[in-house]
Structures are given as C-alpha cells and as structure tokens.
Amino acid sequence: MTISLHADRHRGSGRPVVFLHGLASRGKQDWPDAEWAGVFADRPRVVIDLPAHGRSPATGTAPTTAVIDALALAVGEEEIDLVGYSLGARLAWDLAQHPSVHVRRLVLGGLSAAEPFGHLDLAAARAAIGGGPAPLDPLTAMIVNMVSSPGARSAQLLDLIEGLAAEPFAPEARGPQMPVLLVGGVHDTMSDGIAALAALLPDARALRVPGDHVTALHTAEFRTAVQSFLTA
DSSP states (O other): OOOOOEEEEOSSSSOOEEEEOOOTOHHHSSHHHHHHHTTTTOOOOOOOOOTTTTTOOOOOTTHHHHHHHHHHHHSSSSEEEEEEEEEHHHHHHHHTTTTTTTEEEEEEHHHOSSSSSSOOHHHHHHHHTOEEEEOSHHHHHHHHHTTSSSSSSSHHHHHHHHHHHHHHTTTTOOOOOOOOOEEETTTTTGGGGHHHHHHHHHSEEEEEESSSSSTGGGGGHEEEHHHHHTTT
16 A cells, blocks of 8 residues: 655755654644744754645555555655654654664654553444444543544544554564653653653653643643754
C-alpha cells in the first residue's frame, strides 16, 4: 500500500525539525507558526499531517508498519530532529527506528506507555458516531469525543485506530537508541508512564511541564524544553 501524506515545509538552513501531531488534530493546530516560528532560529520545519488528518488522505485500516513507511517517505533520508505529541509521539517512537530514517534527537510529548487502542470498543464507537448511544466504556467514550471534534473525519479516524491497534505499541520490545526527551504535563495522566519509558532507553530523560494532555503542548515551558534539547 502506498500512502501519501501532506507536509507543510518551512524553508531554512541546517538540520530540519520534523513535527508529528496528535489524534484528531492536524499539523497547523498542534504546531502553529505563532508558537514555533523562530524557536530554532532559521532551521527548516516540516509539519506533517498524519493519515486521515488535515490535508492527508485516509488509509483505511492500514497497519502501523504501513503508516510508518509512509512517514519515512515523507521525511526522506536527510538527518533530522523529530518531535511528536500523543499519537504523533507513539508513531515517532517507531519512525525513529525505521532503517531509512536518520534521527539525531527525538522528543516525545504526551506519550502513553500503554497501548490504548487495543482496548477500544470499535463497534460501540462506530455506533456512537453514527448517532447511536454514547459508549459505556470510559476509554471508548473519550476516543469518540476526540474523533467527533469539529472538522474531524470520524469514521476514517476510527479506521486508522483499528489499523494501528492491529500492530500495538510495544515499547518493551525495542526502543530508539538516539538521545530522547520525554515530556508530559504535570496534570496529564496519559503520560504517567514516561519515567518508566525513559528507563527502557539507553539515553533518555523524562521532564514535566505545566498543563494537562491538551494544554501542556502549548506552554512556553514545553517549547523551551524542546528548544534546549534539540540545540544541545
């Protein structure tokens, strides 16, 4: 399967910084120019829309490996620094280990140490977005709320989730070998396990910034942490 992804490429000089956004968002929403322009001086920024998000096409129920291959094509073989948040961080963990991708430093924000999608009641979620009752399962209800946000392609996002769940996130199996910074909001329960994830890696540290899963991404403290780590 060939998957093409939309990327906003901001020109500059030096090593590019590549950004991957979270579920039911888009590149410009999670990584707006108003917050990130100039953070890395004039380095190029590549802001990718994940499948079924923003201006990227849907992939049906393509498995995780197919999504990672598509991201690898979008990134190319030039050495990069990679920044992902939430779903983008989950995918960045695997993308950084892709044989054709060369990541110098990796930032993973809002990353869950557990695989959430495998526990999702997809039948109940699909019924809910079709006008049926709200799911009784809290996790499924939360995902339905996310994929039902204004402008989201709800059915296509659930297909994406189904495909990703077929190849679950398994951080204990293998992890990135380059320097890694894991960042989570102090009130973000989804990222409670980032210290344990850091312990699995040869060169990683975990850091807390103000905010919850939604707001931490847009804090000055998050941007400063990423800037300091990637300019070290």
